[in-house]
Structures are given as C-alpha cells and as structure tokens.
Amino acid sequence: MNRIILTALAAASAFAIATPAAAQSVTGVINITGNVDSKCMVVSAGNPTGPATFGGTVALGNLAQADGTMATDLATRFNAAGNNTQLQYKIVCTSAKTNVSVDADPIVAATAVAQAGYANRIDYKANVAVTLVGGAGAPVQSDSTDGAATATTYNDRLAATNPNIIVTASNFRTANLTDILLADSYTGKITIVVSPAA
Amino acid sequence: MRPQAAFVRRPCPVPTGRRRSIVGALLLLAAAIPPAPAEAQVTVYAPGDGSPNQAQLPIDVLASVGGRCGFADLGTPAGSFDQRNFDVTGFSHDFLFSLNCTGPARVGVVSTNGGLKTGGTALTGYAVLAPYDVSLHLVSNTAATANATCAAASLVAGTGTCADFRGPANTTQGLRIAAPSTNQTGSYLRVAANAYNQAVGPTLIAGEYADTLTVTLSASP
Numbered sequence: 285m286n287r288i289i290l291t292a293l294a295a296a297s298a299f300a301i302a303t304p305a306a307a308q309s310v311t312g313v314i315n316i317t318g319n320v321d322s323k324c325m326v327v328s329a330g331n332p333t334g335p336a337t338f339g340g341t342v343a344l345g346n347l348a349q350a351d352g353t354m355a356t357d358l359a360t361r362f363n364a365a366g367n368n369t370q371l372q373y374k375i376v377c378t379s380a381k382t383n384v385s386v387d388a389d390p391i392v393a394a395t396a397v398a399q400a401g402y403a404n405r406i407d408y409k410a411n412v413a414v415t416l417v418g419g420a421g422a423p424v425q426s427d428s429t430d431g432a433a434t435a436t437t438y439n440d441r442l443a444a445t446n447p448n449i450i451v452t453a454s455n456f457r458t459a460n461l462t463d464i465l466l467a468d469s470y471t472g473k474i475t476i477v478v479s480p481a482a
Numbered sequence: 483m484r485p486q487a488a489f490v491r492r493p494c495p496v497p498t499g500r501r502r503s504i505v506g507a508l509l510l511l512a513a514a515i516p517p518a519p520a521e522a523q524v525t526v527y528a529p530g531d532g533s534p535n536q537a538q539l540p541i542d543v544l545a546s547v548g549g550r551c552g553f554a555d556l557g558t559p560a561g562s563f564d565q566r567n568f569d570v571t572g573f574s575h576d577f578l579f580s581l582n583c584t585g586p587a588r589v590g591v592v593s594t595n596g597g598l599k600t601g602g603t604a605l606t607g608y609a610v611l612a613p614y615d616v617s618l619h620l621v622s623n624t625a626a627t628a629n630a631t632c633a634a635a636s637l638v639a640g641t642g643t644c645a646d647f648r649g650p651a652n653t654t655q656g657l658r659i660a661a662p663s664t665n666q667t668g669s670y671l672r673v674a675a676n677a678y679n680q681a682v683g684p685t686l687i688a689g690e691y692a693d694t695l696t697v698t699l700s701a702s703p
Binding site for chain 1: 552558559560562567569573575602606671680685686687691692694696698
C-alpha cells in the first residue's frame with residue numbers, strides 16, 4: 285500500500301509579496317526660441333503729414349519785415365515752445381547702434397526770381413539733437429545749402445526718454461541781407477531718418 | 483487494526499520534597515514550549531490502493547502591486563518651438579503628452595531663464611528677457627482634470643513663486659491630478675504670449691531669444 289501522508293496546518297499558510305509604490309519621476313525637455321528684428325519704432329510722432337511716420341508743421345507766418353527784407357526773428361519763431369509738439373519726438377530702436385540722418389531743404393517760393401535784389405529763397409541750418417542711453421549725442425546738423433544729407437551712426441541706443449529727438453533751426457538768411465522777398469507762399473522741409481545700425 | 487501495546491512504567495517512590503521540586507520544573511518547561519498548531523492530516527493513496535488519490539493544499543498568496551507613474555511611451559512632453567519676430571506676432575503653442583500613472587500624480591515645470599532671454603545687458607528702457615506664460619492641462623481616466631497657469635518668471639528653480647507647479651515634481655510639489663491617468667490623450671503644456679508693445683516698453687532688444695522648460699513627473703499618493 286502506497287500512501288502519502290500530507291499534513292496541512294489548520295491555520296492558513298500564506299506568504300505575501302508586496303512591492304513598494306514606485307514613485308518614478310521622469311523628465312521631458314522643451315526648447316523655445318524666437319527672435320526680435322533690428323528695427324526702429326515711433327513712440328511720440330508729433331504731427332506727421334503724408335507718408336511720414338513722425339514730424340510736424342511749423343508755421344513761420346510772414347517771412348518779410350516791413351521793408352520787404354527777411355524778418356530777423358525767424359529762428360525765434362521756429363524754436364518757440366509752442367512748436368514743441370511739432371518738433372520733438374520719441375523714437376526707440378532695438379539695435380545696439382543708431383543711424384540718424386538730416387537733410388534740410390531751403391524755404392522757397394514757387395515764383396521764380398527775375399530781378400536782382402529780390403529773393404524767393406531762405407536758407408537755414410537744421411539741428412537735430414539726439415539723446416542716447418549714455419547721454420546726449422553729438423547733434424546732427426544740415427544746412428539747406430548742403431548738397432546731401434548729413435548722417436551719423438551712434439554707438440549707443442536711443443534713450444527711452446521722451447523726447448529723445450529734438451529739432452531746432454538757426455541762421456535763417458537770404459543770399460543777400462538786403463534782398464526783397466517776393467510775395468508768394470513759401471515751403472521748406474527737413475527730412476530726418478532714424479534707422480537701426482548693425 | 484493491529485493491537486497496540488502500551489508500556490507503562492511504575493514510577494519509583496520519591497521523597498515528597500524531591501518529588502515536589504521535580505514536578506515544578508516540569509511545569510515550567512511545558513510553559514516554555516509554544517503549543518503546536520492544530521494539524522489536519524490527510525492521507526492520499528495511490529490509484530487502486532484507496533481513496534482519495536489527490537488532495538489540495540490551500541496556500542494563500544497575498545500580493546500587492548506598487549503604483550507606477552511615468553510618461554507614456556512616445557508621450558513625453560518634449561520638443562522645440564520657434565517663433566520669428568515673436569515680439570510682433572506673439573505666440574501660442576501646445577506640447578502634448580500622455581501620463582501613465584496608476585494613481586495620483588504631480589507634474590512640475592522649471593524654466594531655465596524665467597522667460598525668453600537674449601544676450602546683452604538690459605539698459606534703462608530696454609529688456610533682454612521676454613515674459614511668457616506656461617499652462618498645464620492634465621487629464622485622467624475619469625472626468626477629473628487639473629489646470630493651472632504660471633508666468634515663466636515664476637518657474638525658476640529655487641526662487642520661482644509659482645505654487646501650482648514650479649518643479650521639480652515630487653510627492654507634494656507640482657500640479658496634481660487626483661485620479662489615475664494611463665495613456666490618456668489630452669494632456670498638454672502650453673507656452674503663450676501676446677504681441678509685445680515695443681513702443682511702450684521696455685523695448686526688447688534685437689537678437690535671438692531662448693528658454694528651456696524641464697518637465698518632471700512624480701507619483702503623488
């Protein structure tokens with residue numbers, strides 16, 4: 285007789301297997317890139333006209349004094365505080381350096397001059413003061429008798445102050461001090477270009 | 483059944499005092515021996531020799547599986563996003579990911595730069611760090627979701643102030659999803675910024691900008 289005696293404990297036999305909670309931490313990496321172009325932006329534009337992004341209009345009134353010659357206070361009129369909103373601007377550029385160029389055109393009448401002793405043209409000097417982050421920059425000047433614009437590259441950023449571009453004018457004159465100004469409407473222009481520099 | 487013989491030995495007379503001491507020692511010894519568990523004896527016979535021929539021995543096995551938590555295969559939040567002229571256009575981009583967590587979990591984010599950063603010095607009125615927002619949206623196996631948004635500036639390791647999910651994630655830090663989330667689609671990390679008002683400033687200087695977000699995950703029982 286073959287038999288096997290199996291003995292089982294009345295109390296249940298048991299074994300336990302337990303694994304600790306796996307607090308696994310894993311990692312993902314995200315890269316974000318972008319760029320800002322070199323550019324200039326107008327913050328305070330003045331009162332530009334036409335396609336200009338900033339600028340203004342200065343009305344000098346009657347250019348002649350009682351004797352017909354050029355009035356002697358044109359610079360005072362041009363630079364009067366009442367014209368600040370026309371002549372002061374804030375420009376900011378993203379570039380580390382800034383280009384500023386100025387080209388002054390004479391104030392002229394449409395009527396041509398036929399006789400000596402008369403004039404239909406007033407010349408002057410335009411002055412553009414530039415404020416940089418590091419302080420006042422050398423002003424850019426252009427006389428209306430110059431053949432081309434005057435340009436300067438500043439090795440600094442335009443200051444974030446308002447205004448940081450201020451235009452003034454001086455040395456208003458006719459070819460001859462005694463020239464009689466022709467009766468007509470006169471117009472002139474100062475062109476200022478602010479651009480980012482590499 | 484075979485008769486069984488029992489052997490009985492007549493005990494020798496022992497002086498009373500000595501017998502008493504012997505009995506006492508025996509009792510103490512018996513107390514030191516733990517009672518043996520009751521045993522259920524089962525006899526199994528070979529086929530043809532009797533019955534039963536088999537017996538089952540119940541052995542209970544108790545086991546548990548610890549929680550696991552990680553990103554699903556191909557579901558790790560990773561990648562790159564580039565936006566040219568982001569100061570003009572602004573941007574918004576989602577990085578999708580999928581959790582594989584059998585229990586509650588937390589997601590943490592750390593920003594290397596605290597914003598999009600370029601080289602150079604921030605002069606007065608100008609900036610070299612462009613702010614943007616980071617949003618987390620977590621889904622689970624149930625209707626439970628988790629959402630939060632923090633500025634990248636508040637996600638800098640150690641100093642960031644984003645209480646919701648500044649990383650790295652651990653059992654108590656990070657955005658918590660309270661339900662299991664196993665291979666569910668719909669979780670994402672979003673980076674976004676409106677167009678920057680460069681005229682108002684501070685003006686972002688020209689250059690290449692970058693930031694890196696490190697996303698970590700931890701079980702949060």
